[in-house]
Amino acid sequence: MTPQILAEKVLSAARAAFDAAGLDTGVLPQTATVERPRVAEHGDYSSNISLQVAKKAGKPPRELAEAIAANLRAVEGIAAVDIAGPGFLNIKLDAAATGAVAGKIIEAGDTYGHNDSLNGQKLNLEFVSANPTGPIHIGSVRWAAVGDALGRVISASGAEVTTEYYVNDAGVQMDLFGASLLAAAKGEPVPADGYQGDYVKDIAKQIVADRPELLTSDDPRQGFRQAGLDLMLAEIKRSLADFGVHFDVYFSEKQLHDGGDIDAAVAKLTELGATFESEGALWLRTTDHGDDKDRVLRKEDGTWTYFAADAAYYRDKRQRGFDPLVYMLGADHHGYIGRMKALSACFGDDPNATIEILIGQLVNLKKDGQPLRMSKRAGTITTLDEFVAALGSDAGRYALARYSSDSTIDLDLDLWTSASNDNPVYYVQYAHARIASLLRNAGELGLSRGESYDPKLLDHPRESDLLKQLAGFPKVVATAAELREPHRVARYAEDLAGAYHRFYDACRVLPRGDEEFTDTGAARLWLVEATRVVLANALRLLGVSAPERM
Template identity: 55%
Template structure:
């Protein structure tokens, strides 16, 4: 039998229940058996897999953990594919698979192909994932680029767990920043200096010229600023969408903030909220009881002049996400910048104010990104002036290296992207290291084909070397890495997993010839190794696909 971690967990779970049914272990009244989970021991000398289920259940059955472990060890050792079971320490079970069972994993991977590592644990759940949402007042800067890479990778990973993911871009076209953008375009078109609080950079000249090209009479219009506002914002946003598309990021929904106010949704919602217990009237204004949900102070929703405060739009927007006719969200994940910590409690309060579960809201806060070249920070953009943009990064290192390097770190950490490292064709460069492993699997398969090695028949029991076992062990952890990445909203776990797998493969490659040498005959060992090589190629491709990074066949 094949022995993926999931299958081994189920087999041990069966052994545990059989021991309970046979009266070898007796659960106390009201107690239930824990779910069995296996993991790789840190020290491979301790076996292929380990489980602490004996420690978890010992109190429930009123026995010493080692006594429980002995009962389970006897039953597990009788399962097909188990070579040995040892009891370690207070009651850990260390399990060694026989070579054939371990090798069957390669067959399973190739049978499942691009679906290997996927599951349906989130099937039936719609997740609204809002990310990037950069203001349409300039090109996407590095912070937004990080969210583009991480957000799209997270969407792919959640989809791999069965979720219906709606990628959403919140288009902020309502407020002072748009006015400043329009004034900057108008000033540039007139040949005047930008307003003191306006935007600079060559892109302003470019957009202003394009507005004049499409509307030659813009400067003599009744309201020139409005022309530059409406046309300029549209042109800027089309540029943003194109940049994202070239970065392999496309959105299902582009939500215009302005629509909340134009459609009267905000006013309608405010009247409704006045009747709820979550708002109260004080000092001429209406306040949301956001402190009830962890905020440091209550927030004004309707100002004393009767106008809506900014948070009113947030509440209306959450309501739209969860009540819209198509793909209403069961969970709304917001990916926000480092300066938005205060929004966590506010958005949860907004959900609660509408009568929804605050846990329907999750907020991820991303930290800063710095580019470094020659050991020094890179701060200037060719086009945007004082900020470095997505286009700048992609132009220097390419889409693959940009996406991979931005995704391989926890979003909680500030990161320095070393441009010199990312342009190196060496093992020091993590994206090269992983992509080269994939290219190597393809090259090895081509050479094997030329030598006449096929996988028409094979004997996976031949995969018995230390390098074989280490590579199979790494392959067996893929599904768990994907699940943890989804559970913890941490795509960097997939990237780090791929680096571990690439390392195991590179080491295996050096000591595991697949093609026969000289007049040597083709054997079952050659065929089994080709099978293992091809399984590794599949998992590397699957993992890189989850990060939106290409899997080259040659490098």
């Protein structure tokens, strides 16, 4: 019995208790909370439903708990229900109900862990969106790993997800990039505020080789600007693909300027009474909605600000039917929260419902005990390609997705490339490879788990622990999606790997020598395969491979 099914049983028992007592069932929650207790002796699961509704029902929580418990004890698969403290329900399942989880997991296969908690949402998830003026650096690499994993987790929870990369291909930084490339192509110093580094020289050299006519064109700076953008964007897409990240949409900022989208968005804001003119500029009244200052949309010289483009982009996403919009930004963008929330309100939307902004903190890399320096313009840059070369895609993605994105992390490259149990990704992947090896050995011995098994045979404490861990996976995925915290899946995978190793050390699966292969052994093969399925599914949600051999 999974926690989801047990939650349904608890709610049904509560409804029956309320009906019998003539109480209003409308005060009951839509979903009962069922959790694993911290102390194993308290049972397999616990619920606080009596405490949740006692005040509204006008009854003591223990009295309600007794009535609910009486109904639960009659449910098939529940071995015992005890009342603890002020009214907690401590529930123990029988071995058959616990063991049946393995069969359900194998039947579900790749879809086990999927849930419908976010059904009906059409969500836009924007992340990375690094300026196409250089390779993706480590500050954006974290969002590549976390954002892609979050998209997978949200999709597994029933939402329709579109992942999007906003290409900042308009504005001063692109002009500087083009000027830097042209200077490098001519062998001249790049502008003082331009882009340095060998990669600029390499791109300029490639442009000259591919399109030498640009040097003598009427507007060589513009030619190098566009050619450099095309090459850099292709390189960014390749680097991301090598990291296992693929975006559904690459959206051009220049498109907003050229297509009149900014004009249309600002006209709409003006129609809604959200703009005003002052000192020759056009402003948006964001202070009306909690921003620390009003924002300029059109400058005195008649040009649009970056914020005007942000407004047009927000409107474009909303017109495409997305709700909510999720932005994943770096620590230096914390000020965007207030202004983007205010922008949403200026368009007449509810910012708390339509927009979410997640802020990620910095990543520090260490090698041989020393920090690695990072600076795009100085040329001493740690790129995504270098990051993957140093750690590998699997270790790199896992390392970045393993921690809450709102905390600064220090990644020790020596640890994350080591083949030891101290390395979390190695620990999880090794558990999967160990299972694959066991299953290969079973096949070589001509042993099979068969078409079915007796779940009551899985009654060893280590088997029960592993089964309960497996049963909790869908809830972990749903919680990770709801809270936008994919690191919960990584931590779960590590806990599951530990539960499997403890099971394997305590419970013999394959016979030795002339030992007979029993029904218990067959049931354990079901449990082993179920564990493999869940480990593989968890790693897949993180964009990490599940190796068969290590």
